[in-house]
Each structure stands twice: as C-alpha cells, then as structure tokens.
Amino acid sequence: MSAEQLDGAQVVDEARPMHRTMGxxxxxxxxxxxxxxxxxEPLRMIDRxxxxxxxxxxxxxxxxxxxxxxxxxxxxxxxxxxxxDRQWAGMMLGDEAYAGSRNxxxxxxxxxxxxxxxxxxxxxxxxxAEHLISQALIKPGDIIPGNMYFTTTRLxxxxxxxxxxxxxxDEAHDPASLHPFKGNIDLAKLEALFVDGGAAKVPYVCLAAxxxxxxxxxxxxxxxxxxxxxCNRYGVRLYLxxxxxAENAWFIQEREExxxxxxxxxITLEFCSHTDGAWVSSKKDHLVNIGxxxxxxxxxxxQKASNLVVVYEGLHTYGGMAxxxxxxxxxxxxxxxxxxHMNARIGQVRYLGELLSDWHLPIVLPVGxxxxxxxxxxxxxxxxxxxxxxxxxxxxxxxxxxxxAMERGVVSAGRDPQTGDHRYPKLELVRLTIPRRVYTQAHMxxxxxxxxxxxxxxxxxxxxxMVYEPEYLRFFQARFEPIEG
Ligand code: P61
Numbered sequence: 001m002s003a004e005q006l007d008g009a010q011v012v013d014e015a016r017p018m019h020r021t022m023g024x025x026x027x028x029x030x031x032x033x034x035x036x037x038x039x040x041e042p043l044r045m046i047d048r049x050x051x052x053x054x055x056x057x058x059x060x061x062x063x064x065x066x067x068x069x070x071x072x073x074x075x076x077x078x079x080x081x082x083x084x085d086r087q088w089a090g091m092m093l094g095d096e097a098y099a100g101s102r103n104x105x106x107x108x109x110x111x112x113x114x115x116x117x118x119x120x121x122x123x124x125x126x127x128x129a130e131h132l133i134s135q136a137l138i139k140p141g142d143i144i145p146g147n148m149y150f151t152t153t154r155l156x157x158x159x160x161x162x163x164x165x166x167x168x169x170d171e172a173h174d175p176a177s178l179h180p181f182k183g184n185i186d187l188a189k190l191e192a193l194f195v196d197g198g199a200a201k202v203p204y205v206c207l208a209a210x211x212x213x214x215x216x217x218x219x220x221x222x223x224x225x226x227x228x229x230x231c232n233r234y235g236v237r238l239y240l241x242x243x244x245x246a247e248n249a250w251f252i253q254e255r256e257e258x259x260x261x262x263x264x265x266x267i268t269l270e271f272c273s274h275t276d277g278a279w280v281s282s283k284k285d286h287l288v289n290i291g292x293x294x295x296x297x298x299x300x301x302x303q304k305a306s307n308l309v310v311v312y313e314g315l316h317t318y319g320g321m322a323x324x325x326x327x328x329x330x331x332x333x334x335x336x337x338x339x340x341h342m343n344a345r346i347g348q349v350r351y352l353g354e355l356l357s358d359w360h361l362p363i364v365l366p367v368g369x370x371x372x373x374x375x376x377x378x379x380x381x382x383x384x385x386x387x388x389x390x391x392x393x394x395x396x397x398x399x400x401x402x403x404x405a406m407e408r409g410v411v412s413a414g415r416d417p418q419t420g421d422h423r424y425p426k427l428e429l430v431r432l433t434i435p436r437r438v439y440t441q442a443h444m445x446x447x448x449x450x451x452x453x454x455x456x457x458x459x460x461x462x463x464x465x466m467v468y469e470p471e472y473l474r475f476f477q478a479r480f481e482p483i484e485g
Contacts, residue, residue, distance in 0.1 A: 022351070022441065031343070031344070031347060032344075033344045033348075033437070033440075034338075034340040034341060034343075034344055035084070035437060038085060043071060043072070044068075044071070045071040045402045046069055046071075046402065048399070050069070051069070051398060051399055051402060052399065054066070054069040055395055055398055055399060059467070059468065059478070059479025059480055059481075060391065060392075060395045060464055060479070060480035060481070060482065061391070061475075061477070061478055061479060061480060062075060062394050062395070062398060062404045062405060062406060062407070063075070063406075063475070063476050063477065064477070064479070065398070065404060069402075070398075070402060070403075070404045071401065071402030071403060072401075072402065072403045072404070072439065072443055072446065072447060073403075073404050073435075074371075074403060074404060074405050074406075074431075074432040074433050074434065074435075074447065075404045075405065075406050075433065076406060076433045076435075077284055077370045077371065077433045077434060077435050077436060078281060078283040078284055078433075079125075079283035079288070079289045079290055080283075080289075080435035080438065081283075081284075081287045081288065081289070081435050081436040081437060081438065082287075082435070082436065082437040082438050083287060083288060083289070083328060083332070084287070084331070084335060084437075086331050086335070087287065087288070087327075087328045087331045087332055087335070088328075090324070090327035090328050090330070090331045091324040091325075091327060091328055092324070093324070093327055094322060094323035094324025094325075094326075094327055095323045096322060096323045096324070097323070098315060098318075099315055099317055100317050101317055101318060101323040101326065102323075103323040103324065103326035103327040103330065104122065104317040104318060104323075104326055106326070106327060106330040107120065107122065107293070107326045107327075107329055107330045108120045109330070110329075110330040110333040110334065111293065111295050111333070114265060114268060114269060114333050114334075114337060115242060115268065115269065115272045115278060115295060116269050116272045116273055117272065117277055117278065117295035117296055117297055118295075118296070118297050118302075119295060119296050119297070119299075119302035119306075120293055120294075120295045121293060121294045121295070121302070121305045121306050121309050121316060121319060122291075122292070122293045122309075122313075122316075122317070122318060122319030122320070122321055122326060123279075123292045123293055123294060123309065123313050123319045123320055123321075124290065124291070124292065124313055124314075124319065124320025124321060125281050125282070125283055125290060125291065125292040125320075126152065126241075126243060126279065126280060126281025126282075126283070126292045127152040127156065127281075127292075128292055128312065128313050128319070128320055129279035129280065129281075129292050129293060129294040130152055130153050130156040130279060131156050131312060132279075132294050132305045132308050132309060132312070132313075133204075133239065133277075133279055133294055133301070133305065134156040134157050134159065134160040134162070135156075135160055135308055136301055136304040136305050136308060137203040137204055137237075137301065138157060138160035138161060138162040138203050139160075139161060139162075139203070140160075140161030140162075141161065141162075141201065142160075142161065142162040142163070142201050142202065142203050143162060143163050143164075143165050143193065143198075143201050143202055144157045144162050144163070144164050144165070144202070144203065144204065144205075144206050145164075145165045145166075145167045145185075145189075145190055145193050145202060145205050145206065146164060146165070146166065146167065146168075146205065146206035146207065146208065147166075147167065147168040147172070147183055147184070147185050147206075147207055147208055147211055147214075147219065148166055148168045148172060148183075148208070148211050148213050148214050149164050149166060149213065149413075150208060150212055150213060150241070151213075151412060151414070151473055151475070152473070153206065153208075153241065155472065155473060157206075158417055162203070164206075165193060167185050167186055167189040167190045167193070168182075168183065168184070168185060168186065168211065168214065169182065169184045169185070169186045170186070172184075172211065172214040172217060173214075173425075173426040173427060174426070175215070175362075175363075175364040175365070175373070175375045175378075175427060175429070176365060177365075178365055178366055180218075180220075180251075180255045180366065181217070181218055181219060181220040181223060181251075181255070181256075182211070182214055182215070182217035182218075182366075183208070183209060183210055183211035183214060183217040183218050183219040183248070184219055184220060184223040185205075185207065185219070185223060185227050187226055187227070187230055190205065190227065190230060191230060194230070194234040194236065199234035199235060199236050202234075202236050203237070204236065204237040204238065204239045204276070205227065205231055205236060205237070205238045205239070206239060206241070207219065207224065207227065207238060207239070207240050207241070207275070208240070208241035208243070209224075209240065209241070209242070209244070209245050209248035209271065210244045210245075210247050210248045210251070210368060210369045210370070212243075212244070212370075213408060213412075213427070214364075214368075214427070215364035215367075215368045215371070215373045215427075215429070216244065216247065216349075216367075216368020216369040216370045216371055216373075217366075217368050218247075218248045218251035218252065218255075218368075218369070219248060220252065220255075220256055221252050221256055221259065221267070221270065221271060222256070224240075224271055224274045224275070225274055227274075228274040228275070237276045237277075237298075238274070238275045238276055239275060239276060239277050239278060239279070239296075240271075240272065240275040240277070240278040240279075241278065241279060241280070242272070242278040242279070242280045242285075243279075243280050243281045243284045243285065244284050244285055244369055244370055245268055245271060245272075245278075245285065246264055246268060246285040246336045246337055246342060247285065247342070247345070247346065247368075247369030247370060248271070248369065249264045249267035249268045249271065249337075249342075250264060250342045250343075250345075250346050250369065251346075251369065252267050252271075253267055263337075263339055264337050264338070264339050264342050265337040268337055276296060276297055276298060277294070277295055277296030277297060277298065277301065278294075278295050278296075279292070279293070279294045279295075280292055280293055280294075280295075282329045282332065282333075284370065285332075285336040286329050286332035286333055286336050287332040287335055287336055287436055287437070288325065288328045288329050288332045289328075290321065290325055291321050291325050291326070291328070291329040293319070293329075345369075345436055346369060348434060348439075348441070348444065349367060349368070349369065349370065349371065349372065349434050350367050351441065351444055352372050352432070352434070352444040352447060352448060353365075353367030353372050354367075355444070355445075355448040356372060356374075356448055356451060356452075359448075359452055361374070361451055361452060361455050362374065362375040362377075362378035362379060363375060364427075364429065370433055370434065371431045371432055371433040371434060372431075372432045372434075373408065373427075373429040373430065373431050373432075374390075374393060374405075374429060374430040374431075374432065374451065375428070375429060376389040376390035376392070376393045376409060376428045376429060376430055377389060377428045379393050379454075379455060379458055380392065380393065380458060380461055380463075382459075383461065383462065383463040384463065385409070385410050385424055385428055386410070386422070387462070387463025387464060387465070387483060388407070388409070388410060388411055388463055388464045388466070388480065389409065389428055389463060390407045390408060390409035390410070390411070390428045390429055390430045391407045391409070391411050391463075391464050391480060392461060392462075392463050392464050393405075393430045393454070394406065394407050394430045395464070395480075396454050396457070396461060397430070397450060397451065397454050400450055400453050400454050400457070401446070401447075401450035401453070401454075403432075403446075403447055403450050405430045405431060405432050405433075406430065406431045406433065407429075407430060407431075407475060408427070408429040408430065408431050409425060409427065409428035409429055409430075410422055410423070410424055410425065410428060411466075411474065411475045411478060412425075412475045413425045414473070414474055414475075415474075432447060432451075462482065462483045462484070462485050463483050464480035464481065464482060464483060465480060465481050465482075465483055466478055466479070466480055467479050467480060467481050
C-alpha cells in the first residue's frame, strides 16, 4: 500500500470481504468486558520440539507440565482468576491477628448477606471444607446422594466411611442432550434411597450448582425447591456446594420462568434459602487465588466444624487463610454476584462454545458456565476407553498449540474402592476451563482454531498406557506412555 493510499482513508479493496465485528456477524450489537486491564503478564509459546520434550517429561499428564511451558492455560478456573483493583487494595488491609481478625468478620458478613447462612467456618480451600463436613456428619456405612460425583467431594465422603450415590437426571450423562437444567436431581432416584428406612443412612443430600463433571450444567430453582420438600418429608438435611452458584444463578435468570427480572444476587440468595448450609471453593466464583469456607444454619454442625477446623486448618477465625486472603474473598463475593460481570463471564465461555459447535466439533451441549468440554469419545471413536481417549486428547492439544486442558474421563473417575476396577464413566471429556477476567476474545479464537486442528489430525492418534498410578486422586499425578502402533 502506498503512502498516498494510507493518507486517503477511503481506499477500499473491492475484492476483500468487509471486516465485521463479532456482534455484526451474529446480527446484533457487540458487547465488551466490563473492565479494563491495569497489569499484564507476558505469555510465551515454546516450539513444537520443546513441547514434545515437556509433554514426555510430564508423563503425558497436563497436571505435571510446568506452567512456563504452557501458552494458554485452560487447566482450571480454580485460583487462576484475575483479582480487581478493589481486591488488591483489600489485600493491603489484611489484619494478620491470630485470633479475631477483622477480615474474618467482613467475610462472615458477606456470606450472611449473600448466601444467607448464620454460621461461617473459614477453610484454606474447598476440600478443607469438604473434609470438615464429611468428618462431622458421615458415619461408616452411610450413603450420600448427590448430583454427579466430584473428585475431592467423593473422596472425602469415602474417607469418612460413606459411599456416594449418583442421583442426577439421566440426561446429564448424555453429552448431546439439550436439557436446560442437566444438573437437576432425579427425585425418583433420590426417594428410592429414602424409602423403607433408607433415610436413616443418609446424613445429608449433597447438591452442587453448577455441576462441574457434567459440563458446568445448572440446577433449576424448581428442582432445589422439590429436593428440599422431599428431604423435609424424610427428615434429611440438604447441603450445597456453592463453588459456582453465581454461574448457576445466571442460567436460572436466562432459562427459568419468573427469574428474568431478578438479579444474580437475588437468585443466589433464594437458592440457598432452600438448603441447610453450603461449602465453597472460593477459588472459582469469588475471583481469588485461594480460600474457602463452610457455612450452615444448624448449631450442632457449627460446633463440630469449628472444633475440627482447629485440628486440620487453623483457628476458627482464619481456617488456613491469611487475613488479607479473607478480605479478598469478602470483596470477591460482591463482585461475583454482579450481573455485568456474570454476563461477560458466561458470554466469553459461550463465544468459544458457539465457534466450536458451529464448526461441528464434538462438545458437551448446552455449553455450561465455566468451561467447554470436548467429547473425546467422538474425537477418537477408534481409541478404547481403557486407552484413555480424553487423556490422549488433552496431550494432543498441548502438542499442537501449547494449550493446556484437563482430562475428565476414566482417569479422573478413579477406581471403585470395593472392586478395585477402573470406573468407566459415560462421559469421557476434556475440559477447556476459562479463568475469570484473564483471557480475551482473541485468545478464544486461537483456542478454537487449535481444537479444530487437533480434530482434523484425529485419525492417526492412538491412546496411552498408564505407567504410574498414585493411590488418591490419581489424575493429578499419574504418568502415561504412548501406545505405539
Ligand atoms: C477444578 F482436577 N475444583 O474444577 P478446592 N467443589 C467443586 C470444585 O470444582 C472443586 C472443589 C469442590 C477444581 C480444582 C480441582 O479433580 C480435581 O478449592 C465443585 O480445589 O479444594 C474444585 O475445591 C474443591 C481440580 C479439584 C481437579 C479436583 O479445577
């Protein structure tokens, strides 16, 4: 292009299609993130040969990669969020007293105001809270019904002597089902566990919103109301994993009759009002890098949990967090429930999902709150589940593009404690998890193109063989080798 052309801003190349914004391409006005960036962290991409070595050194397990060797990190949205300037300012107001830190009282007030529970016990992160509730309430031989297992939640229930029973609706196990609330509990499955004295063996029902392993799928308000009514009839308590409840509230606002005019904060509070208490990993919705809590209305659980916390976590007014961390969580709770934030959050995840589904790449539908889940069975129908198709797909994606994702299939499901066999879940997925307020739309475009490239190369791919398997939560540290062909 000549200098004259540059001066004359009117030059139009008739042969080239006109550029259009994302909004225009979808026939609407564009939206943008409700924040601007104040601090950046450079990204670097190592070359293909370097990625080959890094993956081999990591035993083909993306949890074992060094983050310096990763270009776009979609391993998790847990603790990987960008804090706001208000949260960073709050960090400077940390009261690091051993006992009675003022930041604890800010946290307690935020939980009471936005989740509505009377008592709050802080923990260092979600599994700290899961440990406390499991030890406090579960006896050997108990069963804990829930809407699909989560790895750490189920393990703590098993370590306490209980057995988890999945009572989620069948649609949740079908990646192609378009049910709007795939996280719902099947009331008939739940009641079948309660009848004939069964309820005596159920210390509580364990409800999660949204459901991580199902693809970030929501639970409807009608469902939590019905579950509550059923629990009341049989005298069973109902506890809730609120780790991604703000995202769940967004789906209720979008899809459930009567909620379009209610705010995320109002829906969140109403949802919790149907439950007896909750635990959380604040590392997700609450936009922090560390933190969690257990909250409840019953005094007996509060007494037990605030005694156990001093054994496993720290004093009951810090529970493993620094004062500054509690302040960041308290502020993060407010920010998490902001409608504009949540529109941008879900909008970004959905943007990536729409690209992939428009290109007919196999993903879990409807797109959930925190991630896109690739359906590894449909990527690699020629790889048997015993050869770990999702683990293989996550490895291939890293090799192609430096993008890190997470296996959520047979490796994550672990072994049945009774039989010792692999559990073979229906869902064999790879999770592309989007951290909050971290990546831009351009990053999403790069990710979409990488997934397409891996799909286009799917034919020659063989599976993996597990060569090291740790006893607990094996997916974090297991090692693999490629099956040669
Ligand atoms: C995640 F691969 N989630 O999604 P903690 N409840 C729920 C969670 O999603 C959750 C916890 C409780 C993680 C981190 C992680 O198999 C894995 O703060 C719904 O991580 O202790 C955590 O909270 C536990 C990754 C955990 C995993 C377990 O990436």
